[in-house]
Amino acid sequence: MRFDGAHDFDDIAAHGGGSVADPLYSVRFTSRERWGEAGADGEVMHVDLFERYLEDPQ
Amino acid sequence: MTADHHHPAELAPIEARVAAIESVLVEKGVLDTHAIDAIVQHFEDNLGPMNGAKVVAKAWTDPAYKERLFSDGTAAIAELGFEGPQGELMIVVENTPTVHNLVVCTLCSCYPWPTLGLPPKWYKAPAYRSRAVREPRKLLAEMGTDIPADVEIRVWDSSAEARYLVLPMRPDGTDDMPEDQLAGVVTRDSMIGVQRL
Numbered sequence: 001m002r003f004d005g006a007h008d009f010d011d012i013a014a015h016g017g018g019s020v021a022d023p024l025y026s027v028r029f030t031s032r033e034r035w036g037e038a039g040a041d042g043e044v045m046h047v048d049l050f051e052r053y054l055e056d057p058q
Numbered sequence: 059m060t061a062d063h064h065h066p067a068e069l070a071p072i073e074a075r076v077a078a079i080e081s082v083l084v085e086k087g088v089l090d091t092h093a094i095d096a097i098v099q100h101f102e103d104n105l106g107p108m109n110g111a112k113v114v115a116k117a118w119t120d121p122a123y124k125e126r127l128f129s130d131g132t133a134a135i136a137e138l139g140f141e142g143p144q145g146e147l148m149i150v151v152e153n154t155p156t157v158h159n160l161v162v163c164t165l166c167s168c169y170p171w172p173t174l175g176l177p178p179k180w181y182k183a184p185a186y187r188s189r190a191v192r193e194p195r196k197l198l199a200e201m202g203t204d205i206p207a208d209v210e211i212r213v214w215d216s217s218a219e220a221r222y223l224v225l226p227m228r229p230d231g232t233d234d235m236p237e238d239q240l241a242g243v244v245t246r247d248s249m250i251g252v253q254r255l
Contacts, residue, residue: 004147007219024219026149035192042210043194048217 002026002046009050023051101176107246109140110173110223114249115241117150118228128152131223135173145172145221151214152225153254158205159212160198160251161222162190168216173223174246181250191215201252224251 006021013019026046031039069077083089113135117124126134131148135141148170151159163169164187169177180186189197194211198204205211214222226248232240247253 002149004220010218026214026220040193040195042207043213044210045191045213045215047215048220 001028004048007050009052025049025051025054027054105171106175107173107244107249108241109138109175110170110246110249111241111244112138113140113150113173113223114225114244115237117225118232118240119237124225127225135223140172142172144168145170147220148173148223149214149220150223150225151212153227153251155227156208157210157212158198158251158254159214159222159224160190160194161214161216161224162187163216164188164191165215165217168218168221170216170221170223174249178246198252203253205254224249226255229255 002025004024004026007024009020009022025048027049029045029047031043031045032041033039034045080089080094084091113127116138117127123134123137126137127150131150132141132146134150135145135148153159163177163181167177167182169181186197190213194213195205195207198211216222226244228240229243232243235243243255245253245255248255
């Protein structure tokens, strides 16, 4: 995971809600995590996600 | 030559629409034609993969620069004068003998303009955008780039905020090349990650 600082939250800005900052992370998923058995080994994906999209794994 | 040779070729619908919008904006004084010409000129002359190639060549020859590139890609790239729209947050990812990086924009066409210019057509195609996520190794093989099974493929999904530049591995046999000559061996596709040098 990589932290990229706070950025305007797109879902609010795009709907005319103005500038609302939210922490932005680059989160890594393995192919197996995303696709289960249909996935492949040795392939990972990094996706930018705002903090409010994330859930506490606990 | 036919009698109507001075008529321009028929415009595609999108070209006609853009031309109509442009002429209305110019007529109303919203747009200045010189400004449009300057912007088009800038994209033609100053933006393109040759900028990214200079970044890569410098990273290959200057270890301190390479370190700065990874700690703050945006600032290190700006050192060479490459900055601006669609490059506000630049992340540089390094290919190694065990890791191959691939850049995509699953949502649309996010791409690092200051270092690579405008994206190629295939980069915006739904097939590339979906298969880069679902089966990147197979996609790369079909594009002519075989990544050995023991090399991890890392796919980076570009966004409105972050843009990526792949630092390819320096090819064998280039030890004696000076930096400007090295930049000449760096291709656009290698900096997107669909090619190995």
